[in-house]
Amino acid sequence: MNKKTRKLTSLGFGLLAALALSSQARADEVGSFDREIEYRQSVMTLYNWNMKPMGAMIKGKRPFDAAVFARHAKDLSAVAGLDLLSGFPEDSEDGETDALADIWLDFDDFQQKYADLQEASRALNQVAASSDQAEIKAAFGKVGKTCKACHKAYKN
Ligand code: HEC
Structure with a gap:
């Protein structure tokens, strides 16, 4: 050469x-949308991490500890403040995900359901500091409803 x-x-x-x-x-x-999917599922994991122990206390499966409950309520309201929507770019329904394509057919409604969660978790955080168990229970129930409402409409 x-x-x-x-x-x-x-x-x-x-x-x-x-x-x-x-x-x-x-x-x-x-x-692919692998990173976005991982992000949104991670945010959901953080929601769940806080909801589970509160739920167990509400149901009496675990002794009620006001300080622990209040900490989870505070953290839930903090993680609900993370930008969930950036984990849902348009049409990111393919891959290892349970998200339904319907999300992007009515994104306003999806956003509203997210806003409902944010509002309910803020309210729970406020109430968690009080000693009124009935109020705490009601506020927790409202948060749980916002999770369920969104899953029913938009999750496999
Ligand atoms: C605005 C809609 C919306 C709200 C509100 C919502 N979720 Fe989700 N959630 C979803 C969607 C969509 C998925 C599927 C995500 C995916 O697989 O990409 C999901 C998935 C999950 C998962 C499974 C995560 C994984 O690793 O696959 C858990 C656990 C979860 N959500 C818990 C919660 C809890 C607890 C709340 C309430 C505190 C909540 N979610 C509120 C839409 C929502």
Whole structure:
């Protein structure tokens, strides 16, 4: 191989490598919504992490501990403040997900159901500091309803 051919050959390899890289970058861009799906499921995990122990206390499956309950109510209202909607880009219904395509047919309603959760969890956080068990129970029930309402409409 003379000098000129060597140069051309390495140029060719360089180009090939560049092409391979750019097609990889494209695949990452349009490919899938894996990261968004992981994010939204993680946010749901945080909701659940806080709802479960409160639910167990409400149902009497676990002794009522006002301080523990109040901490979960506070954390739930904090995680409900995370931007859930950025985990639901349009038409991200393919992949390892239980999200239904209906979400993007009526995104206003989906957003409203999310707003309902935020409002109910804020209210629960306020009430959790009180010692009125009936009020706490009612406020917790309202939060649970907002989870169920959204799952019923938009989750497999
Ligand atoms: C605005 C709609 C909405 C609200 C409100 C909502 N969820 Fe979800 N939830 C979903 C959707 C959609 C999925 C499916 C997500 C996916 O698989 O990509 C889901 C999935 C989940 C999952 C499964 C996560 C996983 O790892 O697959 C849990 C647990 C969960 N939600 C708990 C809750 C709890 C607890 C609440 C209330 C405090 C709640 N959700 C409120 C829409 C909602």
